[in-house]
Amino acid sequence: MSLTTILQAIVGGLLLGGIYALLAxxxxxxxxxxxVINFAQAEFMMLGMFAGYVITTGLGIDxxxxxxxxxxxxxxxxxxxxxxLLERVPRGDHNAQLILTLGVSLVLQNLALVxxxxxxxxxxxxxxxxYWTPFELFINEARLFAxxxxxxxxxxxxxFLTRTWTGRAMRATADDPVAAGGVGxxxxxxxxxxxxxxxxxxxxxxxxIVTFMAAAPSIGNDFIIIMFLAIVxxxxxxxxxxxxxxxxxxxxxxxxxxxxxLQLQNVMLFVVFVLILLVRPQGLFGLRQRV
Amino acid sequence: xxxxxxxxxxxLLAGMTSMFAVGLSGAGAQTTIDIGLMGPFSGPWAEHxxxxxxxxxxxxxxxxxxxxxKSLGGAKLNLVVADTGxxxxxxxxxxxxxxxxxxxxxxxxxxLSSFSLAASEIGxxxxxxxxxxxxxxxxxxxxxxxxxxxxxxxxxxxRAAIKLLQGQAAANGRKIESAALIGDNTGATVSYxxxxxxxxxxxxxxxxxxxVWTPPLTDAIPVALALRDANPDIIFxxxxxxxxxxxxxxxxxxxxxxxxxxGNGAQYITPEYLQAMGAAQVEGLMTTQGTAITKDTYAADFxxxxxxxxxxxxxxxxxxxxxxxxxxxxxxxxxAASTDPKKVRDAISSLHITTPPPTAFNGxxxxxxxxGQNTLxxxxxxxxxxxLPVLVTPAEVAVAPLKWPS
Numbered sequence: 001m002s003l004t005t006i007l008q009a010i011v012g013g014l015l016l017g018g019i020y021a022l023l024a025x026x027x028x029x030x031x032x033x034x035x036v037i038n039f040a041q042a043e044f045m046m047l048g049m050f051a052g053y054v055i056t057t058g059l060g061i062d063x064x065x066x067x068x069x070x071x072x073x074x075x076x077x078x079x080x081x082x083x084x085l086l087e088r089v090p091r092g093d094h095n096a097q098l099i100l101t102l103g104v105s106l107v108l109q110n111l112a113l114v115x116x117x118x119x120x121x122x123x124x125x126x127x128x129x130x131y132w133t134p135f136e137l138f139i140n141e142a143r144l145f146a147x148x149x150x151x152x153x154x155x156x157x158x159x160f161l162t163r164t165w166t167g168r169a170m171r172a173t174a175d176d177p178v179a180a181g182g183v184g185x186x187x188x189x190x191x192x193x194x195x196x197x198x199x200x201x202x203x204x205x206x207x208x209i210v211t212f213m214a215a216a217p218s219i220g221n222d223f224i225i226i227m228f229l230a231i232v233x234x235x236x237x238x239x240x241x242x243x244x245x246x247x248x249x250x251x252x253x254x255x256x257x258x259x260x261x262l263q264l265q266n267v268m269l270f271v272v273f274v275l276i277l278l279v280r281p282q283g284l285f286g287l288r289q290r291v
Numbered sequence: 292x293x294x295x296x297x298x299x300x301x302x303l304l305a306g307m308t309s310m311f312a313v314g315l316s317g318a319g320a321q322t323t324i325d326i327g328l329m330g331p332f333s334g335p336w337a338e339h340x341x342x343x344x345x346x347x348x349x350x351x352x353x354x355x356x357x358x359x360x361k362s363l364g365g366a367k368l369n370l371v372v373a374d375t376g377x378x379x380x381x382x383x384x385x386x387x388x389x390x391x392x393x394x395x396x397x398x399x400x401x402x403l404s405s406f407s408l409a410a411s412e413i414g415x416x417x418x419x420x421x422x423x424x425x426x427x428x429x430x431x432x433x434x435x436x437x438x439x440x441x442x443x444x445x446x447x448x449x450r451a452a453i454k455l456l457q458g459q460a461a462a463n464g465r466k467i468e469s470a471a472l473i474g475d476n477t478g479a480t481v482s483y484x485x486x487x488x489x490x491x492x493x494x495x496x497x498x499x500x501x502x503v504w505t506p507p508l509t510d511a512i513p514v515a516l517a518l519r520d521a522n523p524d525i526i527f528x529x530x531x532x533x534x535x536x537x538x539x540x541x542x543x544x545x546x547x548x549x550x551x552x553x554g555n556g557a558q559y560i561t562p563e564y565l566q567a568m569g570a571a572q573v574e575g576l577m578t579t580q581g582t583a584i585t586k587d588t589y590a591a592d593f594x595x596x597x598x599x600x601x602x603x604x605x606x607x608x609x610x611x612x613x614x615x616x617x618x619x620x621x622x623x624x625x626x627a628a629s630t631d632p633k634k635v636r637d638a639i640s641s642l643h644i645t646t647p648p649p650t651a652f653n654g655x656x657x658x659x660x661x662x663g664q665n666t667l668x669x670x671x672x673x674x675x676x677x678x679l680p681v682l683v684t685p686a687e688v689a690v691a692p693l694k695w696p697s
Binding site for chain 1: 331332333334335337338340341377476502503504505507508509510512513514515516533534537541542544545546563566567568569572
């Protein structure tokens, strides 16, 4: 096995991880602040893909420029879901929350099927079929741009959570909602905001992903397990952990393809998952008392 | 007054009952016959299900317009559709529901071989005849009585493809001595690769690379680079999902792997595939098909109507196979003069169809052997030429000769 082959696998894994990170960060933020497992998260990504497809093919605007506006629109849809549905479910009733988000996921999938039909909708930009080839490596430009955009957004998210009052309020609510309420934080509003940021991130990710994968109603099924693996590996509720977990997932998928038959790629992923949880049941970045 | 009312009610009731009875006795002239279509209408293969549905709907419209089933008093066909969903488990559930709750005379199923294999178990058990164009040869090797395949399967296609391509290679002053097999682990590809593993060595072709994955493929580049290093004379592609079939050819082009490439199914020649790839990227790429738009005039007219209906320039075997199969069921119903699935099964097994519509798409007469295989079915190979998928073999019905990739 040559050094180029190994480097290619690492680069491929990092590119995958960069995209997974955005998806996982949104999911874990929602869980961390609201204690809600949003099974509809991948469908928000799917909606982002379709929005990117419709606007790009209709108006010719590049999806990379649309990522933030589409993310904003899906954040508003997230607000409707949080206020219109999730707030009506008794707080702490995880079964009801689970069934609700699963139901929303099915509704969104089927709505997309009715509106767009089952045919995959590819977006083709000049960079979709182009490859950057430094040091004999092959890097798809669409994946590279998506990964870079994802990293920029992750940095912005980090700054938002650590440097702004609203971001700190979210973290405080995640740590202890009662104490957060005690110091004047509007916990209800913070919950809704966290859900908006989470679904908005999924929308941004979808708009970036559509530059190299076709939009389809069931595309979320390919990502939802990966998202959950990443956030559990990183530690439920930890944005930094989810990001790290996403890169671990991407790298394991990519590197295991070198060492084992491709069919065992996901088996290897679950083996690593089980091994990490055996050593650290709370995940790589999770706090023991949270689990 | 009350007595009169009771009498009136009794009279009305008696009248309604007798009318109902007359209605039932007239049921001998049946007005509709249910036939089923199972396909992936949701999930990663949904576009193929949609194309199947168009084929079935067009056939049933044509049959009903021409007077329905004449031996059953002009009974009209009614299509009952069931979604296989994305997995074998959902297919099994859908088949159980469809076949136990609806009195179907026959059904067509299911695009993906894995799904057809699952549904065939239920069809055989419930004794409802099933027609399929799925590639897996297991479908017609288990001695089942109710499963029929009108088109060629993996084994026939592979043997014919090797023969054709080696002949073409010789004509172009080249040789095919090595091959690579890359694809997912769904039923059709497993069957396709199983046949290739048998047939290639018999034809002095060495398999230099074999890569199989569980869909979706996360990154096609490592596979493309392994192919570049292995440097085979021909690549057999077995990716079945849209994104995987796009990613693998995109990766091969990026790695400058310019080889003869043969896929196994319609996913490589859909309009969306061309849209995602562009004409230059797919030029010369070939794929196998169970049925096709041959140069028969009936097929040409069908394509014209398909274009008017869908505003799409061409179609693939998902549509043509189901269109043809609907007509085979029609012929069987005529022959059986009954909607009883057992009698329909017996009629299918003894059919010998020699005229269009079915022959215009199957490229042959249709006659099933004891295992339910149409032994006369030829293999079809379609190749991208100047942005259009054209039928290049068999020569008798092909619309253009095969172009050797430059």
